[in-house]
Every structure is written in structure tokens, then in C-alpha cells.
Amino acid sequence: MKSKKVIALILTELMTFSLLAGCGGKAADTSRQGSAGATKDLTKLKGEIEMWSTFTDAENKVLKEKILPAFNKVYPDIKVKITPMPSGDDYKKQILQGAMSGTTPDLARTDIVDVAQYASQDYLEPVDNMPDFDDLKKEVYEGPMSTNYYNGHYYGIPIDTNTKIAIYNKAILNKGGFKEAPKTMDEFEQYAAKAKEDNVAGIGIAGTESWAISPYFLSLGGKFTDDKNTKASGYLNSDSSIKALEKIVEWKNNGYTAKSILGGEGTWEGFNAGHYGMIDEGPWWYPANKNQKKVKDNVIFAQIPKGDGGSVSVVGGEDTVIFKNSKSKEQAYAFAKFLASDDAQTIFTTDLGMMPVNTKTAKKSVVTNNAILKIYMDQLNSTWARTPNPKWADISNVIKEDFELAIRNKKSAKDALDDAAKKVDSLLSSK
Known part of the structure; x- marks a missing residue:
């Protein structure tokens, strides 16, 4: 996938593009402070805290010049x-080394x-025992918040988020008899069949890794694990999951999917060249295009079509975590909590074009008056967090490899998913 670390300044162009939609663990109890239901006046806290930030220069500028002053109006005695x-x-290596050395x-x-x-290695402080966490949790989108859940606790708070939606070539869509984007998977398949008649690949799936294929697999009714992310057998290889993967294999065999699904021409390149009629991408896609007038005149943005599983996409983004070795955990929590607040998220969205993690922000005109951003926010209501587990990288590889074997017709969908479920079960149960 294309990096979500696109320069923040070009993301602001998204805010002006408001007419397109018509075209379209182990935490020790002794370290815990408070409880999720507790009420404490955090604004009276004093101290100094440090935060490591992977934001771009432009984003850090907003963080320092606008977010921090807003924070200090509420928390005047906490210096960040x-x-x-x-x-x-x-960066990940630095965190792991620092956590081991206490730095x-x-x-x-x-x-x-x-x-x-990080949570599984006992490096993070759970935040669900902190004051007013339950109230915060109600404000934040479920998809981004779920990325922090591990082994019965929440170990972070979302700071920024993203997801993917469907992006169609308007001319190809119209030529196939569609005046608007397909709303269901049945319509989606009909559109892809029409596109094939003009030698166009109608479905631009970027690959078989989870980030690429999950919007289709999940929307078609598939599942990767149970809701608690503890078991794959009975879910990844359920009848509905087998049916979902069989449908994707059928699309590929019928010539509906782009070559990108098996490592061919990339989705961005194929779409811009007119070889692919549709791709899915995040909010960085439009501002990253050089010829934006051409894009404006020729694309339709829409949510992922609904199938037996609904309209489901994948969630990306970053979280704010508090380290176990911090001597100012409540002060750190106050800042992490503020970063996800409506006040901070409104600044991030207004100045940088970021998708807000806070549902209150999403109801403001800065979002509702921007048609394309609103589509992304609507999709965020139904997203899947890539299985929060310390073995996620290995789980992701299993998904990629076994899905690819099925799509290459080297295994049946059932055999591929049976094998994958066993391997994922082993990874989920390993320590």
C-alpha cells in the first residue's frame, strides 16, 4: 500500500475537495492509578512529560503551536x-531498546x-483504569479504539486514523451503465463484468495481504478470528469465510480483478492509466495525484459495496501509548486523552485534513461540508482492526500466503483457509 505518511501539507488539499462525492497484560496492579469509573480533576495535575512524535514537520508544527497551547488552557501546570x-x-527498535533499558x-x-x-512485553501502562476513560471511549470511533485492546485491557488511545474507500473511474463506470457507484457486491460484480467487455480490470485489489484484501473478504462475509481475537478455527475457515474467498477467486478466474492482486501493475499506476476501473485507497490518494483536475473530473468516491458481511474496510493510523516506566502516568494520560478530544481533533482536521478519531468532531461542518472526507468518516463506522496481537506480523504473513495459494488456484479456498486457521490458532496461543 502507499504510505500513509504523505506530507501533511498536501493532505490539506483534501479539505478543499468537497464536491467530488456527487461524482461520486501483564500490568502490575501496584502501578495502576484510579479506575475507569473514577472521577478525578486531572486539570490540577502538575509536572513535566515528554512525548515521542512521529508526525511530519508540518504536523509537529501544528502540535506545538496550536495543540499544546489549547492543552495548557485546560492543564496549565503540565509542561509537555x-x-x-x-x-x-x-523507531520501533528505539522503543523496544528504550523500554528494556528504562529510557x-x-x-x-x-x-x-x-x-x-509492546503491551505483551509489559512495557505499557493500561489506560482503561484511568479517570474518565469510559467517557472518552464512548466518544472515540470503535475501530480505532479497538486497536488498543489486548488481553482484556486498553493500552493506548487513538490520535489519528484512516481507512480505505472505493474509488472508481467515472467514464468506465458510466459506460457499463452505472450512473453511481455500486452499492452491493452483486452490483459490484455486474459492473466488473461490464468493464471486462472493454478489456478493463474492474476490481483493483492491491494484493493478498490483509491491508489489501480484507475490505473484500470481510464485506463478502468472511472473518479472520472471533471477536476477542483468540481463535481462528471456526471463523477464518467457516462456511461464510470459504464462500467469501471462493468469490474473490471466481473474480480473478473471470478476469474481473486487476493484475495487482498477484503482484502485477500497481493499483495507482493501473488506475491512472485507465487499465483498472476501480481501486480502494485512503485519504492520501487524491492529494498525492499530480493531475488533480483530471482526477476531479473522472472519479467517483464511495464506500466499499455491501455484501453478506456489510460494508467493511480496514482501519489504519496511530495511537498514543503511556510507558510503564513513566513517573508521571496521570499527566501523560491527561495529554493522551486531550489529543483524542474534540478540541484537539478539530484542530488536526481543520489545519491538516486529518480524519478525526472523535465522533463529536465528525459531526462538525469541517467534516460534514467536505463530501469526500465525509465518505471516509462514514466508512470508519464499519472497520476492522488488523488482529491486535504481538504475533500480528506472522499472522499477516499466513493470511497473505494462503490467500495467494487459493487465488493462484494452487489450493481450494477451503483447504487454504483450513491450513491458515490452524497456523493462526498456533500463533494466537503462543507466548
């Missing part, structure tokens, strides 16, 4: 030091898929 950090694998800051922004690993 923002330390810019590089993103990616090097991590009080809190940090981290990729959603890494929270469970």
Missing part, C-alpha cells in the same frame, strides 16, 4: 516536551499494529 522521531522500523519517554505516538506487542 515534544521530541520528533523517525517513523518505521528504526523511553512518558508517552509516544506509535503505529496501531505495534501496541499489542
Whole structure:
């Protein structure tokens, strides 16, 4: 997938593009402070805290010049030091090394898929025992919040989020007799069949990894695990999951899917060249396009079509976590909580075009008056968090490999999912 770390300044162009939709663990009890139902006046807290931030320069500027002053109006005696950090694998290594040596800051922004690993190693402080957590949880979108849940506790708070929606070539869609984007998977398949008549791949799936294939697999009725993320057997290889994967294999065999599903021409390249009639992408896609007028005139944005599983997409983004070795956990929590608040999220959305994690922000005109952003926010109501588990990278590889074997017709969908379920079960139960 294309990196979600696209420069924040181009993300602001999304805010002006408001007419397109018509075209379209182990935490020790002794360290816990308060309880989820407790009420405490955090605004009276004093102290200094440090946060590691992987935001871009433009994003850090907003964080320091607008978010921090707003925070200090409410929490005048908490001083926050923002330390810019590089993103990616090097950053993860720094966190792990720092946690082992006791040199991590009080809190940090981290990729959603890494929270469970840090929590499983007892590096993070659970936040669901902190004051007013339950109230905060009610305000934040369920998909982003669920990325912090591991082994019965929440170990972080969302700070930013994203998801993917369907993006169609308007001319190809119209030529097939569709005046608007397909709303159901049946209509979606009919559209893809029409596109094939013009030698166009109607369904641009980027690959077999979970980020790419999950919107289709889940919307068609598939599941990866149970709701508690403890078991794959009976879910990943259920009748509904087998049926979902069989449908994707059928699409590929019928010539409906793009070559990108098996490593061919990329979705961005194929879509821009007119080879693919539809792709799915995040909110960074439009502002990253060089020829934006062409995009404006020729695309339709829509939610993922509904199937037996509904309209489901995948959630991405980052969370704010508090380290166990922090000596100012409540102060750190106050800042992490504020970052997810309506006040902070409104600034992030207004100044940077970010998708808000707070449902109150999503109801404001800065979102509702921006038609394309609103589609992303509507999709965020139905998203899947890639299984929060310290073994996620291995689980992801299993999904990618066994799904690919089925799509290449080297295994039946049933055999592929039976094999995958056994392997994922083993990973979920391992320590």
C-alpha cells in the first residue's frame, strides 16, 4: 500500500475537495492509578512529560503551536516536551531498546499494529483504569479504539486514523451503465463484468495481504478470528469465510480483478492509466495525484459495496501509548486523552485534513461540508482492526500466503483457509 505518511501539507488539499462525492497484560496492579469509573480533576495535575512524535514537520508544527497551547488552557501546570522521531522500523527498535533499558519517554505516538506487542512485553501502562476513560471511549470511533485492546485491557488511545474507500473511474463506470457507484457486491460484480467487455480490470485489489484484501473478504462475509481475537478455527475457515474467498477467486478466474492482486501493475499506476476501473485507497490518494483536475473530473468516491458481511474496510493510523516506566502516568494520560478530544481533533482536521478519531468532531461542518472526507468518516463506522496481537506480523504473513495459494488456484479456498486457521490458532496461543 502507499504510505500513509504523505506530507501533511498536501493532505490539506483534501479539505478543499468537497464536491467530488456527487461524482461520486501483564500490568502490575501496584502501578495502576484510579479506575475507569473514577472521577478525578486531572486539570490540577502538575509536572513535566515528554512525548515521542512521529508526525511530519508540518504536523509537529501544528502540535506545538496550536495543540499544546489549547492543552495548557485546560492543564496549565503540565509542561509537555515534544521530541520528533523517525517513523518505521528504526523507531520501533528505539522503543523496544528504550523500554528494556528504562529510557523511553512518558508517552509516544506509535503505529496501531505495534501496541499489542509492546503491551505483551509489559512495557505499557493500561489506560482503561484511568479517570474518565469510559467517557472518552464512548466518544472515540470503535475501530480505532479497538486497536488498543489486548488481553482484556486498553493500552493506548487513538490520535489519528484512516481507512480505505472505493474509488472508481467515472467514464468506465458510466459506460457499463452505472450512473453511481455500486452499492452491493452483486452490483459490484455486474459492473466488473461490464468493464471486462472493454478489456478493463474492474476490481483493483492491491494484493493478498490483509491491508489489501480484507475490505473484500470481510464485506463478502468472511472473518479472520472471533471477536476477542483468540481463535481462528471456526471463523477464518467457516462456511461464510470459504464462500467469501471462493468469490474473490471466481473474480480473478473471470478476469474481473486487476493484475495487482498477484503482484502485477500497481493499483495507482493501473488506475491512472485507465487499465483498472476501480481501486480502494485512503485519504492520501487524491492529494498525492499530480493531475488533480483530471482526477476531479473522472472519479467517483464511495464506500466499499455491501455484501453478506456489510460494508467493511480496514482501519489504519496511530495511537498514543503511556510507558510503564513513566513517573508521571496521570499527566501523560491527561495529554493522551486531550489529543483524542474534540478540541484537539478539530484542530488536526481543520489545519491538516486529518480524519478525526472523535465522533463529536465528525459531526462538525469541517467534516460534514467536505463530501469526500465525509465518505471516509462514514466508512470508519464499519472497520476492522488488523488482529491486535504481538504475533500480528506472522499472522499477516499466513493470511497473505494462503490467500495467494487459493487465488493462484494452487489450493481450494477451503483447504487454504483450513491450513491458515490452524497456523493462526498456533500463533494466537503462543507466548
